[in-house]
Amino acid sequence: MIPAAFDYEVAESADHAIALLAEHGDDAKLLAGGHSLIPMMRYRLATPSVLVDVGRLDDLRYIRTGNGTVSIGALTRHSELEHSAELAGACPMLASVAALVGDPAVRHRGTLGGTLAHSDPASDLPAAVLALGGTIVAQGPGGSREIAATDFFTGYFESVLAADEMITEVRVPAGGGGWNYQKFNRRAQDWAIVGAAVAGGGSGVSLVNMGSTPIRASGVEAAVAGGASAAEAAAVAADGLEPPDDLNADAEYRSHLARVLTERALNAAGVA
């Protein structure tokens, strides 16, 4: 599979990247780790005419803790999340989820900003950021704005991000309650067939690959808040959802998995 022809620009800074996006308009795309964009280009599902490479912006690779918040630069690699001692202390869930993304090669290239911007409902980290109640910082020609993760995802591979905006930082609350992530797949390097993320002792619950976006399981959260058992709360996990049908799972089996995995995650997160 060979991508269509494209031009390539290297961004010197976030400002430079945004200027290049403005200059080239809709045909330009940011290139971070390239581990979602390049496969799409090889299948010609994406045919940007200009790639703006932000992969070398090392000043956007950081993990900082302060004021009860963990701030992570958008270009931070999954492997850096996985191995960061700071993150292991401040938000172990994110480190642990990062360790389940793809394989080591993927984790050394893929970035937190890239996976959020890509907005694949089957991805792991977006669901984790959602369950954690995180915030996404996006910079555009007119400056920066903060977007709550709950407001960020709008559809299959779609978010509220404008074409000339770039994610620069992701923030999640430090500490906070029992957590767990259940990823169900057939091969170690694959995306989740279904995943269930529980944060804050059951106050944040999200589902992977159960619809067109990462899904906040508000029914489950409400049940937990109302004192339901893990089994009772998990029973409503798939209610009202329209999960996809594919070679690995039809909608019925996905719904079943969502209930099983949610119960397991709640149990592991300490919800009895």
Added chain:
Amino acid sequence: MTITEDAPAAHVGSRRLRKEDPALLTGEARFIDDLALPGAIWVGVVRSTEAHANIVGIDGSAALEIDGVHEVLSGADLAPLWGEGALPCAWPVTPDMKNPTHLPVATTTAKYVGDAVAVVLADSRYAAADGAAAVVVDYEPLPAVVEIEDAVADGAPLVHADLESNECYTWGLWGDNAAAVDAAFAEAAHVVSERYLQQRLIPAPMEPRGCAAVPSPAGGELTLYSATQIPHILKVMTAVVLGIPENKLRVVAPSVGGGFGCKLNVYAEEILCSALAMQRGAPVRWTEGRTEGAVSTIQGRGQVQHIEMAADAGGKVQAVRVKLLADMGAYLQLVTPGVPLLGGFLYHGCYDIPNYMFECTSVFTNRTPTDAYRGAGRPEATYAVERAMDSLAVSVGVSPEEIRARNFIAADAFPYESSAGLVFDSGDYQAVLDKAVALAGLSERRADQARRAAEGSSKRLGIGFSSYVEMCGLAPSRVLASLDYGAGGWEAATVRISPTCKVQVVTGSTPHGQGHETCWSMIVADQLGVDPDDVEVLHSDTAVSPTGLDTYGSRSLAVGGTAVYMATEKVIDKARAIAAHQLEASEDDLEFSGGVFRVRGTPEAEVPLAGIAFAAFTAHDLPDGMEPNLEAHVTYDPPNFTFPNGTHIAVVEVDTDTGDVDLIDYVAVDDCGVQINPLVVEGQVHGGILQGAAQALYEDAVYNSDGQLVSANLGDYLVPSAAEAPRFRLDSHATPSPTNPMGVKGVGEAGTIAAAPAVINAVVDALRDLGVTDVDMPASPQTVWKAIADAQGGAS
């Protein structure tokens, strides 16, 4: 180990690291796509997006707008290049077999998704890909036959309108036995009757296919480079199809990154590039893309199997009756029709079953052609036999190991003449099974299994057996003749000793990952008393190794290795004559050991091989009438197949809440005869088992009802990685084959043959007390979960 003059170090049997690996691991090895061919024309193939359609028009105008795209050629434009020639099928299994004309590029009708319908010629691989994507083909869709059983249904659309039906051939093996088989079923205390599906598989070697045809500047000569397992066969076939004189054609297989059978073929692109290169006087090349390969390279398996067994009250099987429907795909490739036959002799497995009946009807469908894929026919046979044996064990009320013990061919029965007409060389199947049972810790596993079942655990344990025998060492040429195969089964080798006593081995066997260079060197080094590093092994180029029949069917060692061994013996015989001449002794009084000839009883009278090599080179003082140089050539035609066998035991844990199957332990005890290099053997067994387990749990070439392959990339077609591999625990129990001087049998396919039934038997074993009696392959979590839900009456 002490090395003495009398007992020289034996390389054979040692875990010597592979000679091949440094080049492969450092990226030094050159594969087809690494060839630098300045000025080459790149071919992009436009492939049908329809399973069955008339080609109404081909519009290349948009493609021709693209920079670097020079020509767009339809099948009709290209037809004069091959004239009467068509892609060859070398195995017409019956006189009335239907073999539709298979043009490299279709002219009027596309018969499967992936069928070549036009070609783009361009300056670069990128321009070729862009050009191929830009060609607009106008199709008039026709009804398609997708599933095997639909091909033989009443009123099925015809894949080939000029043939009256979709049946390619019916081939049977029952001789005078039909009545006896019926009688055995009439008298049976236990009858099992099962239907199994062999899904289609995509071979997916690490390196996709590719080829490059390079004409000589002087004209008239052509070198075809191809990622192929069979340069020798490809040469003959290309010469025949295109009418190129064989003496003007050279075929080279550079480093080849695996094949598993899918590079045992003569493909459209090889013929196309060769013909265009001759016509244009310029190099013409093509490299396959991964998704392209999923539809354009042959697929494996694709059978519906009906197996019945009749047993007496004690569970001794008296008869087996098998009916197969086999999917040929849209066309017959090189050995497509023969694949089911390679299993057709083995549906009694490693059991002494006196009455045998096998019948296969092969059909055309609007899908990519099938052909040989690791094991070719034998994994399918073993699957049916081993799954049915477990059903029989349940019916008789004995354990899987007991039903096998009651039916094994006895160790003292060899050479054993099977009811299917083969003569098995050697084996001790019960000893192999006993070893596997001990290694698996069977009683502890069974206790754990019972405990979990009693507790109603959601993590069930299953233990699955698979005992197999396969026929390897393809093949005695006369047997191939009786099966109407279009070639022989011999192999050639030349062994030369240079003036400085270095050894050159030329083999007609063509490695593509197996380790021939290492193993052939070890064999020859032991025979000659030289260091394996002083042996070079040449292969894979018809200019260097002009005679050969290449690598497939676990034949390399048993046939090609034996040829090398015999050529080396011939060289030693000649050297002995020279030594006798030099030592003024009788040849009969000489012994040869550790690279030195000695006169028995007169230890000081000795001459090293190095001295003889130099003497043979100078030729100053050779026995009267002897030709100079130490060199011998042997073409070895094996007198029989070899019959590797073994017992594998898989242990799985099934999560009944999700249907997830975890392969937690895997024990394999194989008898591949004498092992030249256990490290190489283990590598073959590891990879083979994972490939078999892949069919059981992961891989499936899924077609939708329109005939579109919906698992055409490695995200959807689940080739497992090392992370999915079980813990392999291997042992062996060698019974040397009496068929060849080294006692070797072959091991290239054993793991794949044994593993799928072991794994599925384990899955069913884990779920039997929940009411599950069968699970289709691949046993995906969803399939397993639904099987449990169905068995429990639909509740989930």
